[in-house]
Amino acid sequence: MAVINSAAPTVRDVARLAGVSAGTVSKVLNGRGQLREQTRARVQDAASKLGFRPNHLARSLVEGRTYTVGLLTSDRFGRFSMPLIEGIEDSLGAGRILTLLCDGRGDPLRERHYLTELLNRRVDGLVLTGRRTDPRPSVGPLPIPLVYVLSPSDNVRELSLTYDELQGSELAISHLLAMGRKRIAYVGGKPRHQSTRSRLEGSQRALAAAGVTLPSTDVLIGDWSEAWGRTAATMLAGRPAAERADGVFCASDQIARGLVDGLHEAGVSVPEEVSVVGFDNWDVMVEASQPTLTSVDPHLSTLGRLAASRLLAAIDGGHLGSGVVPQPCDLVVRQSSFPG
Amino acid sequence: MAVINSAAPTVRDVARLAGVSAGTVSKVLNGRGQLREQTRARVQDAASKLGFRPNHLARSLVEGRTYTVGLLTSDRFGRFSMPLIEGIEDSLGAGRILTLLCDGRGDPLRERHYLTELLNRRVDGLVLTGRRTDPRPSVGPLPIPLVYVLSPSDNVRELSLTYDELQGSELAISHLLAMGRKRIAYVGGKPRHQSTRSRLEGSQRALAAAGVTLPSTDVLIGDWSEAWGRTAATMLAGRPAAERADGVFCASDQIARGLVDGLHEAGVSVPEEVSVVGFDNWDVMVEASQPTLTSVDPHLSTLGRLAASRLLAAIDGGHLGSGVVPQPCDLVVRQSSFPG
Numbered sequence: 205m206a207v208i209n210s211a212a213p214t215v216r217d218v219a220r221l222a223g224v225s226a227g228t229v230s231k232v233l234n235g236r237g238q239l240r241e242q243t244r245a246r247v248q249d250a251a252s253k254l255g256f257r258p259n260h261l262a263r264s265l266v267e268g269r270t271y272t273v274g275l276l277t278s279d280r281f282g283r284f285s286m287p288l289i290e291g292i293e294d295s296l297g298a299g300r301i302l303t304l305l306c307d308g309r310g311d312p313l314r315e316r317h318y319l320t321e322l323l324n325r326r327v328d329g330l331v332l333t334g335r336r337t338d339p340r341p342s343v344g345p346l347p348i349p350l351v352y353v354l355s356p357s358d359n360v361r362e363l364s365l366t367y368d369e370l371q372g373s374e375l376a377i378s379h380l381l382a383m384g385r386k387r388i389a390y391v392g393g394k395p396r397h398q399s400t401r402s403r404l405e406g407s408q409r410a411l412a413a414a415g416v417t418l419p420s421t422d423v424l425i426g427d428w429s430e431a432w433g434r435t436a437a438t439m440l441a442g443r444p445a446a447e448r449a450d451g452v453f454c455a456s457d458q459i460a461r462g463l464v465d466g467l468h469e470a471g472v473s474v475p476e477e478v479s480v481v482g483f484d485n486w487d488v489m490v491e492a493s494q495p496t497l498t499s500v501d502p503h504l505s506t507l508g509r510l511a512a513s514r515l516l517a518a519i520d521g522g523h524l525g526s527g528v529v530p531q532p533c534d535l536v537v538r539q540s541s542f543p544g
Numbered sequence: 545m546a547v548i549n550s551a552a553p554t555v556r557d558v559a560r561l562a563g564v565s566a567g568t569v570s571k572v573l574n575g576r577g578q579l580r581e582q583t584r585a586r587v588q589d590a591a592s593k594l595g596f597r598p599n600h601l602a603r604s605l606v607e608g609r610t611y612t613v614g615l616l617t618s619d620r621f622g623r624f625s626m627p628l629i630e631g632i633e634d635s636l637g638a639g640r641i642l643t644l645l646c647d648g649r650g651d652p653l654r655e656r657h658y659l660t661e662l663l664n665r666r667v668d669g670l671v672l673t674g675r676r677t678d679p680r681p682s683v684g685p686l687p688i689p690l691v692y693v694l695s696p697s698d699n700v701r702e703l704s705l706t707y708d709e710l711q712g713s714e715l716a717i718s719h720l721l722a723m724g725r726k727r728i729a730y731v732g733g734k735p736r737h738q739s740t741r742s743r744l745e746g747s748q749r750a751l752a753a754a755g756v757t758l759p760s761t762d763v764l765i766g767d768w769s770e771a772w773g774r775t776a777a778t779m780l781a782g783r784p785a786a787e788r789a790d791g792v793f794c795a796s797d798q799i800a801r802g803l804v805d806g807l808h809e810a811g812v813s814v815p816e817e818v819s820v821v822g823f824d825n826w827d828v829m830v831e832a833s834q835p836t837l838t839s840v841d842p843h844l845s846t847l848g849r850l851a852a853s854r855l856l857a858a859i860d861g862g863h864l865g866s867g868v869v870p871q872p873c874d875l876v877v878r879q880s881s882f883p884g
Contacts, residue, residue, distance in 0.1 A: 212687075257664055272665075275645070286626055293647050302661060305615070305645040307633050321642060324597055325612075347552075430832040462832070488828070492770035492802070 213254040222250035264326065273515065274322035276306045276315065276343075278334035278355060283486065284504060288333050288353055291508025299516045301328065312341075319343055329515045332357075333508075337366055338398040349518035353511040354504070356528045364528045365511045367502035369399060372533030373406025376453045376481040376500050379535055381414050383479050383543060385451030389422035391436045391463060392455045400425060403455045403483065422449055433462020434469075440478075441470035450478055451541075457482035457489035460497050464540060468494075479541040495539030502533050553594040562590035604666070613855065614662035616646045616655065616683075618674040618695055623826065624844060628673050628693055631848025639856045641668065652681075659683055669855045672697075673848075677706055678738040689858035693851040694844070696868045704868045705851045707842035709739060712873030713746025716793045716821040716840050719875055721754050723819050723883060725791030729762035731776045731803060732795045740765060743795045743823065762789055773802020774809075780818075781810035790818055791881075797822035797829035800837050804880060808834075819881040835879030842873050 215233075219226045224247060231237035232247040250256075264270045273296055277285050293303050304327060308315035322330060329348050334340055334355025342359035344350055356364030380388055390407045392400035404423065411418050424439060426432040433454060440449055440463075454460035460482030464474050474480050474495060482490065485501035510531065518524035555573075559566045564587060571577035572587040590596075604610045613636055617625050633643050644667060648655035662670065669688050674680055674695025682699035684690055696704030720728055730747045732740035744763065751758050764779060766772040773794060780789055780803075794800035800822030804814050814820050814835060822830065825841035850871065858864035 272644070282626070283623075286622070289645070290647065293645060297646070297658075300661070302665065303645045304612070305629070305633060305643045306637070307630065318637075321640070325642065458828075458832070465834075488798070492798070494805075 213256045215256075217254055218247065218250045218256050221254060222246045269328045269519070270326050271301050272304055272325070272327050273301055273512075273519075274304045274306060274318075274325075274327040274330045276308055276318055276322070276330065276332050278308050278310055278315065278332065278340055282335050284335040284354065285333055287504035288508040291505035291510075292331055292333075292353070292512045293508075294505075295509040295512030296516065299512075301516065301519075315343070323347070328519045331511055331515060336397060336399065337369060337402065349515055349524050351511045351515045351518075351524070353507060360528070361526050363514065363525050365507055365514070366528060366530050367504070367507055368530035368532050369402040369502075370406035370409065371530070372483065372500040372502060372535075373403045373453065374410040375533060375535040376483070377407050377410035378414075379498070379537065379541060380451035380453060380479055380481060381410075381416065383451065383541055385479050386416070387422070387449045388416065388418065388451040388453065389424065389440060389449035390418065390453050390455075391433065391459050392423070392425040393428040393432075393459065395425045400455055403453075407453055428456050428458060430458050430462030430465070433459040433464075434466035435462075437463045437466025437470060437472075441467055441472045448472075448478075451481075452478060453481050453483075455483050457484045457486045457493075457497055457499055460499070460540070461489050461493045464493055464495070464497070475540055475543050479543060481535075481541050485536050490536070490538060493540065498538045498541035499536055500533050501536050503531065507531055553596045555596075557594055558587065558591045558596050561594060562587045609668045609859070610666050611641050612644055612665070612667050613641050613852075613859075614644045614646065614658075614665075614667040614670045616648055616658055616662070616670065616672050618648050618650055618655065618672065618680055622675050624675040624694065625673055627844035628848040631845035631850075632671055632673075632693070632852045633848075634845075635849040635852030636856065639852075641856070641859075655683070663687070668859045671851055671855060676737060676739065677709060677742065689855055689864050691851045691855045691858075691864070693847060700868070701866050703854065703865050705847055705854070706868060706870050707844070707847055708870035708872050709742035709842075710746035710749065711870070712823065712840040712842060712875075713743045713793065714750040715873060715875040716823070717747050717750035718754075719838070719877065719881060720791035720793060720819055720821060721750075721756065723791065723881055725819050726756070727762070727789045728756065728758065728791040728793065729764065729780060729789035730758065730793050730795075731773065731799050732763070732765040733768040733772075733799065735765045740795055743793075747793055768796050768798060770798050770802030770805070773799040773804075774806035775802075777803045777806025777810060777812075781807055781812045788812075788818075791820075792818060793821050793823075795823050797824045797826045797833075797837055797839055800839070800880070801829050801833045804833055804835070804837070815880055815883045819883060821875075821881050825876050830876070830878060833880065838878045838881035839876055840873050841876050843871065847871055 215226050215229050219229045229247050232244050296303055306318035330350045333353045339358040340355045342357045344362055352364040354366055356366050390404055392404055408418055424436045454463055460480050464480055467474050482497045482499040485499040490497040490499050555566050555569050559569045569587050572584050636643055646658035670690045673693045679698040680695040682697045684702055692704035694706055696706055730744055732744055748758055764776045794803055800820055804820055807814050822837045822839040825839040830837040830839050
């Protein structure tokens, strides 16, 4: 099916109706040249009457840019990519740039295919996102500007924007200490994930700075699920009260919610006996948990917006920069951490 | 920044290296004309050596199609749009078509802006999605094929694909009756949403077919949250055992999870005393609930794939069809409904 069919009005049709040359129509529609206001108005009127639509393809060929950016996710669309994509689309849309969305699904062949396709289509820039903070293989060098978001590139000469897991974890621990908690436990997700390790490292750093030790028995590593949170609660609640943590930092809100439920089942009250802090500030979890969850917010939507605006600046000829640039997290305090 | 820079190899460069004419190169790269296998191989070899990239824009101008489809969401990217988008992208990608993603955010002006932008960019077709099953205003007629997914168009001459809420609700009720439940309650979401009404209608229909009445006191309408599910549980559990429902169909998994927790708190056991069924089959909710939730699966990803394949067929010249075409749901049975 031909989209540009013979019935579609052309520049010539507009010129004929306005009583001017095709060159004049072109000048008006592209906002170039010195023309009388009256001529301009007549051309615009004719274009509007005929339902003339400027051909974006032709403009792209002439200008050498397509006002299109490729967005290649390294993983299926999930909870983490949604707010990122929202932020990216928001920022690009404000720059009148549209987003070509490709789902690589963590399959290098599929990713390579999409990359070729995006380059053939002459996108002005590229954003690569993933759902984990583990570094991912570089796809560069490319002839266009390129930004990685959330999952950083393994090539430090490229620009990667992530949230600062260390700083976010330090916020969580500092808050637990400020609530008067003396013995802090850490409950992490899957052991091989960067986030499990970084959030532990941030916790250790903040505790060391406060002169508090984190005994290895208070580091529980398992999975990202509520079920694992409940299991961890059973392990913590089973200890004698004197050896039990009174503050727990969980590496995700799902873990934290499961932990809160598990402690409740075991007869340990949150936040009276134990303060709990989660990570992600995922509304579905933090609001439904009883009590509601204090959580670290990684501001994923802001991260997406920032990445897109850095990319836009580079497309317009600015300097892109390089390296992994971590963005600060915030702590949102709710009932689960505040003993009152 | 010009993407097509002077350093990029051209068809002429390839022709020179291969020792053939530019016309021959063009024939090889477009798979046209009668050529010797040896010539074909020599051209492909030269193109590969030079890193020649065919200009997709030029091809689009010649062929009159861009191998691009616009995807306009009427609402922010959420839990319901992501599986839809995944299905759409998957199906289009298999047809070597890329997706231009635009987020209208339910703002008619923003939507109109994106629509103009997509038409100017000569997309081959358009998919419109929303997060609710309420009908949405038509954006047609358009000069390109157009499919609505999940949120149907208010113009029946256009094609809309949705899941069958009535049939899905009938499945839930039939299952509760098959589990030996005699008195069924319905807990709906926000009163003004189509889904709240349709799922009630489906329930009433299935109960009427089985000769069971649904007393108005057993219809509780409120919100889509876990908090509302807990409130509804308190209302149901507060009644004398003889007047209490022994089966509850909830219009979402979040409501169902809150209801299960609330019944537990009130000392009513699920599934021994009350069977509970949810809607959405959202893994985060159905797996974490204790007991795990039986739920209606609307197969959103399949819906997205189907919509994209119908659109592809129409782009290739096939008949698009019209009207609201509901797709069947399935019931996934877990612990919450099976009294054993």
